[in-house]
Amino acid sequence: MNNDVKKVAVIGFGAMAQSLDHSLRASGSGIEVSATLVPHDLTVDHDGVEVFHDVAALIEWGPSVVVECASHQAVKNSVPPLLRAGIDVIVVSIGSLSDTALLHALEKAAEEGGSRLTVASGAIGGLDVLRSAKIAGLESVIYTGTKPPSAWKGTPAEQSVDLASLRQRTVIFEGNAAEASLQYPKNANVTAAVALAGIGFADTRVTLVADPHASGNTHKVNAAGAFGRFEISLENKPLPDNPKTSWLAALSVEQALHRHFQRIEL
Ligand SMILES: NC(=O)C1=CN([C@@H]2O[C@H](COP(=O)(O)OP(=O)(O)OC[C@H]3O[C@@H](n4cnc5c(N)ncnc54)[C@H](OP(=O)(O)O)[C@@H]3O)[C@@H](O)[C@H]2O)C=CC1
Numbered sequence: 014m015n016n017d018v019k020k021v022a023v024i025g026f027g028a029m030a031q032s033l034d035h036s037l038r039a040s041g042s043g044i045e046v047s048a049t050l051v052p053h054d055l056t057v058d059h060d061g062v063e064v065f066h067d068v069a070a071l072i073e074w075g076p077s078v079v080v081e082c083a084s085h086q087a088v089k090n091s092v093p094p095l096l097r098a099g100i101d102v103i104v105v106s107i108g109s110l111s112d113t114a115l116l117h118a119l120e121k122a123a124e125e126g127g128s129r130l131t132v133a134s135g136a137i138g139g140l141d142v143l144r145s146a147k148i149a150g151l152e153s154v155i156y157t158g159t160k161p162p163s164a165w166k167g168t169p170a171e172q173s174v175d176l177a178s179l180r181q182r183t184v185i186f187e188g189n190a191a192e193a194s195l196q197y198p199k200n201a202n203v204t205a206a207v208a209l210a211g212i213g214f215a216d217t218r219v220t221l222v223a224d225p226h227a228s229g230n231t232h233k234v235n236a237a238g239a240f241g242r243f244e245i246s247l248e249n250k251p252l253p254d255n256p257k258t259s260w261l262a263a264l265s266v267e268q269a270l271h272r273h274f275q276r277i278e279l
């Protein structure tokens with residue numbers, strides 16, 4: 014891998030990828046999005062971004078790193094061939110990794126290609142603490158995620174509550190991180206990040222809440238283990254184009270990209 018070549022491609026060009034693109038252009042860092050892999054025709058509102066519909070064509074173009082900002086399906090379909098081709102990938106649709114077979118396939122593809130898969134921290138923090146604490150043994154990890162009703166549109170929550178007429182804080186899901194990741198692929202990637210860093214998908218307890226009084230996306234983690242106790246709470250602002258997605262998730266991808274090109278990872 015030559016870290017001096019900065020041919021950055023993104024998978025998807027929705028709210029997060031566009032936020033990343035604008036932020037990188039404004040940063041003056043010399044790192045910019047130069048290509049995107051999307052499933053349909055798309056007009057990119059400025060020059061300099063090549064649009065691909067086929068992962069083979071993207072591989073041919075020769076990205077130095079690819080950032081997935083799309084979907085669980087994109088991780089499954091597009092990331093293994095990229096890794097096999099020796100291209101490093103940063104993923105943010107982390108809930109896809111609850112599929113153990115996919116995780117193994119990604120590891121095998123990276124081994125074959127001599128490439129590296131990086132999991133962005135996304136909209137959550139404290140993952141370093143969980144990773145360290147896990148070594149001495151974690152007893153419990155509890156995640157609670159709260160978003161305004163509009164963020165739960167198009168999810169299974171609509172089957173149990175009328176989101177439009179909600180007047181009070183309402184629990185829409187209780188279960189573990191494996192179930193949350195599968196049932197809420199656009200809202201519960203953070204539970205997968207917490208599970209992977211900590212006690213695993215089966216044992217990470219998850220509560221998801223729709224709250225008409227919430228102004229943003231709140232993520233809380235409580236953990237206990239041999240190391241002691243840990244509590245973190247984030248009040249994230251959503252991206253203007255997608256109430257489901259926190260701005261912090263886009264920023265986490267941007268910092269993962271900066272670290273990718275650093276000789277010393279700070
Ligand atoms: N780890 C974390 O904390 C977080 C992770 N996420 C993940 O990031 C993803 C992107 O978020 P966001 O940008 O806000 O979502 P958006 O829905 O705004 O954009 C996603 C874009 O990706 C495209 N897309 C979907 N599947 C594929 C595919 N297989 N190949 C190429 N493009 C594809 C979509 O196209 P189309 O519209 O045609 O479907 C859409 O344009 C989410 O779906 C979620 O999985 C989001 C928030 C937090």
Ligand SMILES: O=C([O-])CC(=O)C(=O)O
Pocket residue numbers: 135136198199200201202203204230249257258259260262
């Ligand atoms: O962006 C967020 O606040 C969390 C999110 O959507 C996810 O974890 O999928």
